[in-house]
Amino acid sequence: MLAEDGALLREGLAGLLRRFGFEVAEAVGDAEALVEAVAAHGPDLVVTDIRMPPDFGDEGLRAAVRLRRERPGLPVVALSQYVESSYAAELLDSHDGRGIGYVLKERVVDVADFADTLRRVHRGGTVIDPAVVRQLVRRRGTLLERLSEREREVLALLAEGRSNSRIARDLVISEPTVGKHIGNILAKLDLPPEGTDVDRRVMAVLTYLRERPE
C-alpha cells in the first residue's frame, strides 16, 4: 500500500517497490484514499508521505496513527520531507513503536537501503532516520546525558534498526562488546532487564526518542 501525492514520485516509488519484489496493492494520492484503500486491501505494509492534500500539513501522519489504532501492529513507514522528531515520537507512541519507520523522503534515492528499511519494518522492526537520531543524540538535558559517547553511537544504530552483528561491524568492535553496551544502555535508561531482546531494544529506542529537553 502506497500513499504519496506527487504523481511522478508515486509512480517511481511503485516501480521501485515492484522491482524489489513488493506487491503494490494500490497507490493513492491523499490520506482519505489511503484509509479507504487499507480497509479494502488489508495490506501487510503501508508507505505514506506525511505531507499530503488537502492541507499539506501532516495528514499522512494523522492517517497512519489512526490506521495503527484500528489495526494494531500494522507496519507503517512514514516519509517526511524534513527532520522533525515530534513526528517520530507520535508514531512511536502507537503499539509500542513496533513496525514503525520514520525516514526522510530523500532516503528513497538509495533504493536498496530503502527496500531494506521496508523489509525491517515489515518484520516488526523500528527504523528511525539517522538524521533524526543524530539530532536527538545532540540534545542536552536529557537522560541521554548519562550515556557515554560510545553507548550513544550504539543506541543510534539500534534506533536505525540495525542488528547486533551489523552494529559490531559498523563500529569495528566485537559482538559481545555490543551486547555489553546495550546492557549498560538499558541500565542507564532505567529499563527493566527482563523481556525478549527485541522488546528491550524497542524500549531503549522509545526512551531515546521520547526524551525531550526539560
Add this chain to the structure above:
Amino acid sequence: MSEQTDTPAPGPPAPGRAGPARTPLEALRTRRFPLSSWPWRSLGYLASSVVVGTVLTTLLLPITFPLLALGTAVEEMATGRDHPTWLLITLLAAGLALLLAFGPLVAVPVARLERWRLRLVHPPITGGHRPTGRGVLVWVRARYTEPATWRAFAYLLLLVTVVDAVSWSVLYLFPALGAYLLATPAITALGRTVTLFPWAFDAPGATLPLVLAGAVLLLVTPYVAAITAHAHAVLARLLLEDHGTEELRSELVEVTRSRARLVDAFETERRRIERDLHDGAQQQLISLAMQIGLARMDAPPGSDMERTLASVHGQAKEIIGSLREIVHGIHPKVLSDRGLPAALPELADRSPVPVRVRVDLPRRLPAHVESTAYYVAAESLGNVAKHAGARSVRLNASLDGDTLVLETVDDGRGGADPERGTGLTGLADRVAVVGGRVLLSSPAGGPTRLRAEIPCPPSG
C-alpha cells in the same frame, strides 16, 4: 412574515460628543451652553482681540505710516485734490518695503502672544518655528526664510485689519447696543432724547420696542460671540499652528506601515518560493535520483555504465542535500507547519553550542511574529556561537499577555556591543518592524542576555 414592527428603532446617538466641549462650536451644541463659561470666554477672546488689535495698530505706526499717508492721499484725490504720481509711488514702495522688512519681526512675538491667547477658547497649539543657533543674525535669517514666519505675518495683517474690525463690530452691535437699548427707559426718564436714525424717542413709554430689541440682542450675544470667536480661533490655528510636524508625523506613520507591509510581502514571497521548491523541484529531483538508483542496479556490476550511473547518482544526492539546505534557509518548513514549539528546538539542534530550549506557547502565533521570533533566535544563537565563547545557552520563548518574550542567555564572555558590527542592530531593526523591541545586557565577563519582546495580537 408576521414580524412585529413596533419595536422602537434605536435612537440617534446623543447629541454632542462625550466629554467636555473643547471649542466654542462644540459648546454651542450642548444644552447648557448659555449657562456655561463659553459665552464669557468667547466675549473675552473678542474683547482682547480688540485690545491687541488697537495696541498693535499704534505700535505698527512707524512701519505703516507711508501706507496710511498713501490712503489719505488717495482719499484726497477722490475729493479733487491733486498729488504728483511719484509721491504716490514712493509712498507705496516705501510702505511695502518697511512692512516686509520689519513686519515679520513683529509677527513672530505677536504669534506667540496669539497662541497663548487662543488657549482661552481652543486646545493649545505649538508654533512651527525651527530651532535656531545662537546669534541675532542667525535667528533673523532662520525666521525670514521659514514659512511659519510668513504665515504669522499674514495673520498679523489680518489681525489688525479684519479681525480687529469684526471683533469690535460684534461687541458693539450685540452686547453694547443691547445694553444701551435696555437702558433707554432710564435715559428718557432722565429727560434725554434717544435718537436712533430716523427716529427719536423722548418718553419712557415709547421705548418699549427698543427694550425688546435690546433684550433680543443680549440673548443672541452668547451665540454670535461664540461663532465669531470660533471663526477667529480657526483662522489662528490655520496660520499659527505647526503643520509641518503634523504632516511629517502622519508621513512617518505611513512609512512605518509601509515598512511593515514590505516585510510581510517579503515573508509571503519567501514562503511561496519555499513551497514551490519543496513541492516542485525537490520532489522531481528525488524522483530522478531514485530512477538513477534503479537503473544502476540493472547495469552490469563493474561495467563503465555502472560506474557512470554511480557517479551521477552521487551527484544527484548531493544536489538534493544542498537544495534541502537552501530551501531551509529561505523559510524553514517546520516553522510554517508546526510553529515555534517545533522550530526552535530544531534550530537549537543545529547550533554548535549546546542549547537548552524551553518553549511555552499555548497557541500558534501570527505568521509574521513566528518568523521574526525565529529570525531573532537564529541570529542570537549564531552570535553566541561566533562571539560569546559560551559553553551553553538557554533559549526561552513564552507569552506574557499579548507579548511574545524570547530570551537567550549564554555563559560566555559578555561585552556584546551593538555599536560594533551590524548583527545586533539588524536584529533590533527586524523586531522594530513588527512593533517590538530588543533589550541587551552583556557586561564584560558575561553572561549575555538578549531579550526580544514582540507584540502579538490574538490571531483571529
